[in-house]
Amino acid sequence: MPEAVVTLETQKELQRVPLVTNARSLNWITDKVATIAESGTPAWWWMLFIPTSILAIVGILCIAYQISNGVGVWGENKTVGWAWDITNFVFWIGIGHAGTLISAILFLTRQKWRTSINRAAEAMTLFAVICAAIFPGIHVGRVWMAWYLAPVPNSYGIWPNFRSPLLWDVFAVSTYFTVSVLFWYTGLVPDLATMRDRAKSRVKKFLYGIFALGWRGSNRQWRHYEMAYLLLAGLSTPLVLSVHSVVSFDFATSILPGWHTTIFPPYFVAGAIFGGFGMVLTIMLPARLLYPQIDDMMTRQHVDKMTKIILLTGSLVGYAYLMELFVAYYGANPYERFTFFHQRASLGFNEGGFYNWAYYCMMTCNVIAPQVFWIKKARSNYIVVFIICMFVNVGMWFERFVIIATSLAQDFLPSSWRHYHPSWVEIWTFCGTFGIFLSLFLLFMRFLPMICAFEVKAVTPAADPHLHHPGSEEPTGPAVGVLGDHAAKEGHH
């Protein structure tokens, strides 16, 4: 834990920027995190929650209409059997990657900066997976028979087809969701106990108390907690990589030109992390604006690190895009070449290149836009970061759309080529999932500690038993002496 061991001997320029700026005290952290959920509902919250929940209801009505009438209310046809439904599914699942990655992988690799963002990111993961799970659930023709996907022993002796990637999907996504919920909830327990202890009303005390599972903060409990958290992190880590790999198998194991690609698993995982971090920033930057008190915990440093990850994964994805083109060229399979150089990367906007605007949109948003993050100034400008993150969100949606639609619309036999147009139901269902996602996130912000207070406390200098250099008078006091003005500047922008 080198960043915690900051000694006077370290050169100033080599010293790390503290994770909590302005040398906040432990009490200050608890107070700031808890008051978000404890204070009265701000007006802006309602201003956001009412439209998002209306949007969610619109989405749910669209789903009800679609289930009632049939998949025909969407725009799919005999050639393009999947379109927005699976695009949205992969899009949301991708977004659901950042949270667990931050919580699990960064935990195992001892990246302490994760502490202030992991809870919100994990919550975001859960809500994104909920949104994702809607689509494979409702896109089937007979929703009421979807339980056939479950390996239920039945009198006919028919099992699901274990060769089908769609079934692997079911297992992968449900496992991922379950583990993510457990991981998130386990991490919440100590903070829920804090909330319980601070709660004034009996109802709150009771509810937080129930969910705090009798946490008392004893040494024994901490020992168990740490072990459980470590195990869950270990369990989640392969899942982060496996879920999107499995999702990519839906395409990679098929025979369609443009889907049948061995590069898909790593490329999808990189894309998912890329898109996930984009969405974390999209959510966290406004949250920071709305709760200026958390500035000292969610600092410029966090944004900077996340943009670097976006830059890295964006470039990985860009490499994958180019490699796909190269392989299509080098493979000399006319069907593959057609998909890549006529459907996707063609310059002519003719009939064949019906979707190439979407391909170029994807390229611009995912590969070119994040390159801005090479510039430090751009990384530290929240407006620029936010705009690029929006590009990432759009681009990642288009990536899935391009993969699905361009491959399906024009595959082997020109006689069955057909374009796809979304119907209003599909469009509003997708908008509805944003409503669901944002509504859930707003509820989360409102009722639960959105920052993992106890973990943040653990990374403050005050929590470090070795910090107390001789001469320090306040054991829990600010570490201003160490980092001086620089840190103060970091905290106030």
Place this chain on the structure above:
Amino acid sequence: MKRIFQHPTESLTGKKYWRSLGQLADTPEFRGWLEREFPQGAAEMEGGEVTRRNFLKLMGASTALAGLGLAACRRPEMHLVPFTKGVEWSIPGKPLFYTTARPTRRGYSPLVATTHDGRPTKIEGNPLHAVPKGSTDLFAQSSILDLYDPDRAKKITNAGKVTDEAAFEKALEGMLKDAGDGSGLAFLLEDDNSPTRQRLMGLIEKKYPKAMWAVYEPLGEETSDVAYGKDMEVLPQFEKADVILSLDCDFLGSEAEVGTTRAFSARRKVTGPDSKMNRLYVVENRYTITGGISDHRLRVPASQVGAFALALAAQVAEKMNDAALGAAVKAIDAGEVKGRGSVPRLDPDWIKYCVEDLVVSKGASLVLVGERQPAAVQALVAAINAALGNVGKTLLGRKNTDMPTVRIAELARSMTDKKVKTLFIVGGNPVYNAPADLDWANLQKSVPTVVRLGFSEDETSELATWNVPLAHYLEFWGDGRASDGSYVSVQPMILPLFGAWSELDLLAKIAGLEKPTGPELVQETFKQIAKPGDFYTAWAKFLHDGFLANSAVKPGALTFDSAASLTFVKERFSTPATGDDVYEVVFTPCSKMDDGRFNNNGWLQEIPDPITKLTWDNAAQISPATARKLGIKIENKDGEHYEMIEIQLEKGSVTLPAYIAPGHAEGSISIPLGYGRRVVGRVGAGTGFDVYPLRTTSSPYYVVGAKVRLTGDVYKLGLTQEHFALEGRGGDLTREGTVSEYKSKPDFAKTMGMDGHIPPNVSLYSHPTLNNPELSSHPSTTATGQRVNPGWDATGWGMTVDLNSCTGCSACMVACQAENNIPIVGKHQVMNGREMHWIRTDRYFASVDENDPDPEMISQPLMCQHCENAPCETVCPVNATVHNEEGLNVMVYNRCIGTRYCANNCPFKVRRFNFFDYNQRDVMAGKADKNGHFGVFSGVYEWNLISEKGTADTIKMQKNPNVTVRMRGVMEKCTLCVQRIQEAKIAAKVAARDSAEYRIPADSFTTACAQVCPTEAIVFGDIYNPESAVSKLRAAERGYRLLEYLNINTRVTYLARIRNPNPKMPGAEKIGAAMRSHHGEDKHEAEPKEPQA
């Protein structure tokens, strides 16, 4: 026959069982013991009094249960009752087959109808009859749906008011009482050669000699009596013709009859490099089925076909030294020959080499002319045939002995003169389709009494005094003559559904006979024709076989009247002048609606046109170059919006969408007839555009001098195939070679496209079923020499499709639809790309240069390929699509949840998804309006919870009970008619009795698509049975499988098309070039393929 089951009677002397001797005795001791053993209920058992309390308790409880309990929630009671009196031959669950025949204007087509429990459900060709040999066409297949059309005329009406049969019969008597010699009576009938009808007409004529008999067929032929004399039917002998030149004659399409198609395709069959194929030249203005299969095709506007014939005649006369013909041609104004204005020049080389070819095979050549080309052109072509020595050899004749009738124009004249007092219109729809110059609607209104026998309520019935529903041919006794002249029977399969009358019923009534209740009228005719010794045996055989043996009329000699014909040609021949901005409008028969009579048939509406792939509409077909000239956008990005054009003629104008048709002649606009019906059922309502108002008596086929302008509007058309080009995939998907290529390299098809490049299949894994030595060494497999045995059974089903024989007529599509209960989805869903046909006919226009105005056309039927290594099967998460032991890729509807993953992974896109509950929802409700706008919440889009469900009862009656009617949300696809396979298997097992060894005899049954095909392009059978046709065809050197490189091992083999071009002809080098161009000029030898284990 009623069966009496003899149950064994109970033995009187057998054992009886008792628990103790006391019970047997029923002694007081025993009763006492019983009381001790069951003390609780003993009192009741003893028959003790029911207490008041207990009584009230019981009654109260039962009332409560009856009122509140489950009794009220019961499903309505339904009974499945067996016949109280057995029907002859009927075994519940088994279909019965009866022969019958369907009237068409080209004679009766002999059929076999399948009936289930008294409901006809499917039509097949009569396999015993020499003409169809079991095959049928599009119209016969779809006619079953007409029978059950819920929009049929159902009631007898008088002046619009519903009345009954008795009232009509009484009124009819009144009409006839005052008829006198019949001078006020007139009949307007459809073309029909029923001998019984002839007999009744004769009887009526005797009674009312002055009655007027008219026959009107909007698409009837332009006959000229000059050439071969009066009432001679000309019968081209396709099997004898080596070289055929068709001048605008769609003898395989709209002018086809199953017999013609069979005869022609018999000379196109290729069994080996030595097969002698005929050669077909086609001159036409638009791509037709005939043009599509031709070896050489010349695009010429329909009005210039005469000019072509003249140029041809000149050369034939010269080559054959026919002075009379030469003189006649010279006598015609030179301008006619050369054409006027900017008529596209007729390619002189084309004519020259074509004539050379015709002359070389003189006496074995055949020049055909479209039946609706002007009479002068017909006479001229007759002269050409005579000069070539074809008359009497490839052209024979038959005398038509039917009673002479007049044309509709003559009838109209007497109606104008007020001579007609009572007009009987049977069938037809003259108000809709009579020539516009007759002003038929007003004429009909001027007749005091119009009696109409109509199949549905239409434009004509609206203006008739009396309307009587007309019976469907499956509802009445009748007879007729097939195209070979044989006498065929028409048997009813069902009583008239809506109390309909047949034509014979009406004629019998008018003739003063009783309305027949059975076959008595026909039996009378039969006695005269068959002159049987033993009537009942002969009659039973007639009904059983469907025709009278040896009744076919042998075609006889034909004599060409040269002098009269050439004079006629000289007098009448003219070629209309065209100019740059003058367009010709050609009224073509619709390949589906015919003249509009099938407008309310949903199957036909939704079957894509074989050439345009258009459903639910007609459109003005224009060549790309002409369209460019008119400023019509050719690139149609979303494939839906078509620009509207207004076509102005002297007679009026019509506005309809323009459709860019590759291979169409410049300056010519083809518009199919039969759409835009004003009074029609719910299926036909709002479909297409009526162009009959532009058609006149003098120019029923084409009109020259149209002005065309863009209106600026767009219209949405529903196409099932948006993309026409092969995108350089010709060599892969559709393979074609010329006769010479085939001779030099018989297996040329095996290495075309990517098949020449497939690397050896080196795999780490062996396919568990494909490569299992134990399974592949199955004795049945090794005996046939088959490569692998993918299954575990001695039978394996497969199919071959011969691209050389397939014309693209699409009869297979309707046959499949009828057999497999495939729903129609309506125009809006077709526009959304959701049609349900299990088999489709892909039609490609192939050319090396994509702007070539003369692309070649190829049709390729495509059904589920039943891959042995099926991509759809591995991806289905719920095991709803699996492989069976006989190599079928089967679909389990019950198990399917509708993920559509299988359809995505199907490289052929043959899987069809039920996007809506098409069998429960009214797909006809909420049609798109003329502008393609569609109500957001109408039709299938109406919220399911409030919309009405269910389908018309009559439609349900059509369904094949052996095929599941699918619900929404499930995937479906071609099953290779698995229900027929099972039926055959059951029959074979029954025959095998106790033996475990059973084998379905080779080719003992086939699929619906293979059965219907008049050219036998589709062949189905057991690929492991060395005697089956399919196993032999699969081994043919022309065979190839689609997308072999995917290692999917399809069970359907395609046989490459072979064309027989004349190497001297211009454009001969282009034949098949698009299929070869895939790899340019470099010749690949097949790389060694690793033999699959």
